[in-house]
Amino acid sequence: GAVVSQHPSRVICKSGTSVKIECRSLDFQATTMFWYRQFPKQSLMLMATSNEGSKATYEQGVEKDKFLINHASLTLSTLTVTSAHPEDSSFYICSAISGGVEGYTFGSGTRLTVV
């Protein structure tokens, strides 16, 4: 089946620095990818829709200047958390429309801890 690889799986960064998370579709082309954030004991919250070759569409309340999304190729989308603060610590998950029976395939997630 379709595979979405997310890297890194865990990252710890200092407050004020930026962190980049990569999401790759390994065996299919993904013109659209999605980024989610999940706080402990909560559900996944959609942050933005990433479209290859165009600007991302952000959900209401998500700061586009803080969460920079780049989808420069059909197999790679990146999420950069800029000027990270401890409240940005969360589990970030990407997904892609894989076109298979499952519809969407999810990455394994990135645990971000800002200290």
Add this chain to the structure above:
Amino acid sequence: DAKTTQPTSMDCAEGRAANLPCNHSTISGNEYVYWYRQIHSQGPQYIIHGLKNNETNEMASLIITEDRKSSTLILPHATLRDTAVYYCIVRALNTGNQFYFGTGTSLTVIP
């Protein structure tokens, strides 16, 4: 996309069938019912989906009521590895439609 309502949590004895209900009373005619699960600290995993008819695969069965306002995911012989949060999502198949997650059901399989 139509909203869904699921119980917050459920327990199931190992080896027994786990029946997870989902209400989607405002579902539209072109919306499918999808089930995903999320094991702790992992990305969601696809389980099954359906439109009108009951569906079965190697993981589970999906029973959709005739009026399509509710459905039940059945794990026929639950194992400890089935302990996870199960999400019921309804959406149309149009490319680009976002996937919104509800609160899901936290299933605990008890030895």
